[in-house]
Amino acid sequence: MPRPRASRLDPERRQTLLAVAAEEFAEHGFDGASYNRILERAGFSKGVAYYYFEGKDDLYAAVLALTLDTLAQRFGAWQRPADADGFWRTLRERYFALTTHIVNDERSARLLRSMSQARTHPKLQEAWLRFEGPLVAWFQRVLADGRALGAVRGDVPESLLLTSLMGIGQATDGWLLEQWAHSGVPALQRGAEQVFSLFEDLLVPRPVGPPPAKRR
Amino acid sequence: MPRPRASRLDPERRQTLLAVAAEEFAEHGFDGASYNRILERAGFSKGVAYYYFEGKDDLYAAVLALTLDTLAQRFGAWQRPADADGFWRTLRERYFALTTHIVNDERSARLLRSMSQARTHPKLQEAWLRFEGPLVAWFQRVLADGRALGAVRGDVPESLLLTSLMGIGQATDGWLLEQWAHSGVPALQRGAEQVFSLFEDLLVPRPVGPPPAKRR
DNA sequence: GTCAGTATTGGACCAGTGGTCCAATCATCG
DNA sequence: CGATGATTGGACCACTGGTCCAATACTGAC
Numbered sequence A, B: 001m002p003r004p005r006a007s008r009l010d011p012e013r014r015q016t017l018l019a020v021a022a023e024e025f026a027e028h029g030f031d032g033a034s035y036n037r038i039l040e041r042a043g044f045s046k047g048v049a050y051y052y053f054e055g056k057d058d059l060y061a062a063v064l065a066l067t068l069d070t071l072a073q074r075f076g077a078w079q080r081p082a083d084a085d086g087f088w089r090t091l092r093e094r095y096f097a098l099t100t101h102i103v104n105d106e107r108s109a110r111l112l113r114s115m116s117q118a119r120t121h122p123k124l125q126e127a128w129l130r131f132e133g134p135l136v137a138w139f140q141r142v143l144a145d146g147r148a149l150g151a152v153r154g155d156v157p158e159s160l161l162l163t164s165l166m167g168i169g170q171a172t173d174g175w176l177l178e179q180w181a182h183s184g185v186p187a188l189q190r191g192a193e194q195v196f197s198l199f200e201d202l203l204v205p206r207p208v209g210p211p212p213a214k215r216r
Numbered sequence C: 001g002t003c004a005g006t007a008t009t010g011g012a013c014c015a016g017t018g019g020t021c022c023a024a025t026c027a028t029c030g
Numbered sequence D: 001c002g003a004t005g006a007t008t009g010g011a012c013c014a015c016t017g018g019t020c021c022a023a024t025a026c027t028g029a030c
Helices: A004-006 A009-033 A034-044 A046-052 A058-073 A084-104 A106-121 A122-150 A158-203 B004-008 B011-032 B036-043 B046-052 B058-074 B084-104 B106-120 B122-148 B160-203
Strands: none
Touching: A004 A046, A009 A034, A009 A058, A009 A106, A009 A122, A034 A058, A034 B122, A046 B011, A058 A084, A058 A106, A058 A122, A084 A106, A084 A158, A084 B084, A106 A122, A106 A158, A158 B160, B004 B046, B011 B036, B011 B058, B036 B046, B036 B058, B036 B106, B046 B084, B058 B084, B058 B106, B058 B122, B084 B106, B084 B122, B084 B160, B106 B122, B122 B160
């Protein structure tokens, strides 16, 4: 957590510092980023830096908080749709908005991707808990709503579904970027379509009874 | 790549070094591990270390190679099953063997998990490429066989399927360990069962025609 | 205006990091 | 024996994140 006095820091200098830090962290990840370099580039001395922030991890957390706030504002809160169809429609809409956003703001995207390191990093445990909570809660609410509407399967623990969903989301995120880099925007849209269909296949309730006979 | 002379290093000392390094890397990951500490514990001076290995990354690669070799030996090569049923049976068998192995050899498991950092780490690119190749090839062969046997869907790019599968596998791996830590072996088996069913749901060919009407 | 007390600042300094380098030692062979 | 190349220890380097403190700027009370 940033020191309370951090709010008293000149907004402009604060803004500079966070921008420089965001760039550095996005470029090199948490471990790879050099705190000294950040401070030098932002024109901060060690004394000032440690006066306002507790350390490298604290600054990282501040940068992450800013990025996530922006993201949260952009996507707003989740509201329970009326029925299963509505559920999948809004979920799909959100997912496409997210992929578009990630492609358009690569710095934030790389920053967000660096979060996966944060989860296991001993010095970032505290920061991780602060962000994991809301994120997981959001997904949990979505899944719970989906179940209540019959749009999401109930035959498997919710925690497993959540884990799988986030794992697959993270993995395909990289895949989508590759598609985009190799074959441009149309491929990206096609790819997003296919990724989302995988989400559906994973979450949709299993048909009851014996598995359908192979057809063709 | 380890220097060629590395093979001339006294096997016993080499073994000591690799064991100490494995412990350190498993405990702290690549960045967190202290090369100096490893060398000190293993009784190596800087001079010797850099005489036989190119550096920290090289040693890490050596440790990883050893671990993966053991794993590969244990699981042997993949052979194309006769039919779709056989495909799922052998895949399932392999998966359960793997989860058992991971639970029984936590050091290796943590080491393998640290590989996910390696993928994005600039200093480990070379090492990653050396291990990514065979691993991905293995999965590709499995998926291709599955397709040929009609056991795996063909309506989605193979690369996407591969990415998703590995992503979900990695994510659920952590989930399984939690299950095990919280509720012991029976929960682990139940969990593995459910995880594997997710794999199936993801990979199995979609039924053709309109989605089945909701039944109950 | 003066002075006390606090907020702010710069930067010297610290232990630790991975990595380089080289003089000294050892082994081997002519 | 001497010479040549392999092997070794450890001093040293630039860098890391982090601590500390003396000097300065600012504030309000008198």
